[in-house]
Amino acid sequence: MDTQSKLDILSRDAQYDLSCACGTKNPQEHRKRSNSSSGWLYPTTTASGGPGIMLKTLLGNRCTNDCKYCPLRNNQDFRPTALAPKEMASFFYEFQSKRPLIGLFLSSAVLGTPEKTMEMLTDTAKILRRGYNYRGYIHLKIIPGSSKESIDEALRYASAISLNIETPGLDHFSKLSDSKDYEHDILKPLNYIAQQTAKGSRYERVHTSSQFIVGASDELDREILLYSSRMYSELHLGRLYFSAYQRGLGDPAIPGEEITLSEQLSLFPDEVIPTSNTNILTREHRLYQADFLLRKYGFGFDDFLFAKDGNLSLDADPKLVWAQANPQFYPLSVKRASREALLRVPGLGPVYVNRIVKGRREAPISCLEDLRLPSSVLEKARPFLTI
Ligand code: SF4
Numbered sequence: 001m002d003t004q005s006k007l008d009i010l011s012r013d014a015q016y017d018l019s020c021a022c023g024t025k026n027p028q029e030h031r032k033r034s035n036s037s038s039g040w041l042y043p044t045t046t047a048s049g050g051p052g053i054m055l056k057t058l059l060g061n062r063c064t065n066d067c068k069y070c071p072l073r074n075n076q077d078f079r080p081t082a083l084a085p086k087e088m089a090s091f092f093y094e095f096q097s098k099r100p101l102i103g104l105f106l107s108s109a110v111l112g113t114p115e116k117t118m119e120m121l122t123d124t125a126k127i128l129r130r131g132y133n134y135r136g137y138i139h140l141k142i143i144p145g146s147s148k149e150s151i152d153e154a155l156r157y158a159s160a161i162s163l164n165i166e167t168p169g170l171d172h173f174s175k176l177s178d179s180k181d182y183e184h185d186i187l188k189p190l191n192y193i194a195q196q197t198a199k200g201s202r203y204e205r206v207h208t209s210s211q212f213i214v215g216a217s218d219e220l221d222r223e224i225l226l227y228s229s230r231m232y233s234e235l236h237l238g239r240l241y242f243s244a245y246q247r248g249l250g251d252p253a254i255p256g257e258e259i260t261l262s263e264q265l266s267l268f269p270d271e272v273i274p275t276s277n278t279n280i281l282t283r284e285h286r287l288y289q290a291d292f293l294l295r296k297y298g299f300g301f302d303d304f305l306f307a308k309d310g311n312l313s314l315d316a317d318p319k320l321v322w323a324q325a326n327p328q329f330y331p332l333s334v335k336r337a338s339r340e341a342l343l344r345v346p347g348l349g350p351v352y353v354n355r356i357v358k359g360r361r362e363a364p365i366s367c368l369e370d371l372r373l374p375s376s377v378l379e380k381a382r383p384f385l386t387i
Contacts, residue, residue, distance in 0.1 A: 001081070003091045009081045010058040011040030013072055014107055044102055052102035054137075055092055059083050059120050063109030065144075067166075067177045069216035069245050072109045074179075082111065085123035093132045103137025103159065104128070114143040114185075118150035125157035144185035148192055155196055160207035160238075163189055168227040172217035194235035209239040214287060215280035216245035220310030225290055229301040232294060240291055244284035279314060286312040293319055296350055297343045320346045323384060331386040335365055347380030 044054045060082035063072045083091075092104050106124060111117045121140050128134040140154045142163040154161055165186055167173045173182040180186070190210065196203045210231065212224050224242070231237045290312060293299035297319070305321050307313055313321050323330065323346050332341055334356060342353045356371055365371065368378060368385060 003083065003087055006081050006083055007040045007057055007091070009079075010061055010083065011056060013061045013109075014040075014056050014058045014105075041101075042105075053100070054102045054105055055095065056105035057083070057088075057107075059085075059088060059106060059108040059117075059124065060111040061109050062111065064112060064179070065110050065177060066179045069176055069213055085120050085127055088124045089127035089131065093128060093134060096134075096136070101136070103139065105139040107141035108143065110143055110145075114145040115147060115150055117143045118146050118154065122150070122153045122157060125154070129157050142189060142193065144180050144189070146189055151189060151192055151196065155193075155203040155206050158206060160209065161193065162209040162211070163193060164211040164213075165190065165227070165231070166211070166213050167217055168212065168219055168223035172219045172223075175217045176213075190231075190235060194237070198236060207238045208236075209241065210237060211241040211243055212287075214242050214244050214284050220306075221283060221287060221290070221312045222304075222306050222310045224287060225294075225304055225312075226301055228291060229294055239295075242284045242287040242291070244280040246280075282314045283311065286314065286318060290318045298340050317346075319344070330384040332384060334368065334371060334385050334387060335360055345381050345384045347377045352377060 040055055040057045042054045042056045044052050060080070061072050061078075062074075062080035062082070063070070064074055066073045066075065088106070092101075095101065106121055108117050108121060111120065121143075125138050125140060128138065137159045138157065139160040139162065140158040142151060142154060142161050144163070146154075146163075151161075163186065167176065167182075170182045173180070173186070193208055195201065197206050197208050198204065212219075212227075214224070228240050231240060290299075290304060293303070294301075299319075299322075303322055304312065304318055305325055312318050316324075323344065329341075329344065332345060334342075339353055339357050342348055342356060343350065345353075348356075352373055355373075359365070359371065363370070365387060367387065368382060371378065373381070
């Protein structure tokens with residue numbers, strides 16, 4: 001099989017891994033890529049906010065682990081495919097010299113042992129950095145159970161790394177995998193990554209991220225967001241991703257619904273999303289909104305309001321829910337309210353708040369129209385503002 005054919009197979013499997021800069025404006029974009037001719041090329045957003053393309057793939061797809069939500073788990077019957085580090089490095093280097101790419105996102109199923117897999121991932125990056133003098137973006141996935149030495153080696157060559165936490169806590173985790181150890185394989189490496197990339201440390205420059213899988217266990221949004229807020233504040237994580245579990249993908253527990261890998265993959269992107277998955281996709285969307293509030297809007301975990309079932313409202317975004325529960329906070333004066341307060345106004349994001357703060361310094365405001373906001377934004381914000 002030539003390298004491109006292998007990439008066609010391996011990149012389809014990589015679509016479940018969102019922990020990268022790919023398509024951050026729209027995580028659903030990952031799924032749409034699976035049916036395109038070069039599924040290993042992903043639209044992404046550059047550091048300056050412009051569009052770009054990332055090559056994203058696994059190095060190998062035959063996993064020794066048994067995660068019940070994953071179509072690559074060890075008891076599946078499908079053709080194993082793998083790329084050697086030299087093969088991957090030379091293909092990527094040749095490809096990006098003909099067509100501009102933002103960089104490489106490299107992940108893998110666990111190929112034998114975590115150490116062996118990490119060696120393959122890191123060797124690919126090492127060949128690119130040392131052999132080809134490649135200076136662009138490389139994201140390496142950290143395999144669960146990796147040693148400190150393997151993580152150090154990845155940090156040496158990567159621009160960004162990620163290790164998926166998958167679930168908020170051991171109880172949920174143990175429902176999804178018998179072969180992985182939450183404390184040893186996930187939490188300890190995550191803590192080590194935090195130390196090595198902390199401000200002032202040797203690898204401060206390396207961006208870090210992680211991912212929760214949503215709805216594969218009976219975890220609650222409340223638990224996910226509690227873990228999320230702690231991962232940002234205590235582990236100084238750069239970014240979190242949320243991936244809605246797709247019923248049927250690797251789920252061995254649904255009687256009479258065992259399906260092959262190719263059938264599982266054909267469920268993606270959105271032609272056949274079982275009704276029961278609709279809520280999970282909406283949960284994923286609400287979690288992304290809440291995550292933005294944590295990272296960009298000054299919200300803390302205690303600001304979130306949950307329904308009786310422990311989840312965020314499916315019907316309204318978490319910022320609107322907070323605003324409706326705190327009528328005493330409004331209306332805010334657009335002339336005097338602080339930037340932090342304005343960020344609590346439904347409809348206003350950091351860009352529009354900055355525009356208001358700058359605009360009111362430069363010219364008098366006599367009505368809300370003077371803010372020169374798009375009409376859809378203004379109508380959403382209007383009930384919460386005053387002059
Ligand atoms: S470790 Fe688990 S989630 Fe990752 S590829 Fe293997 S089975 Fe899938």
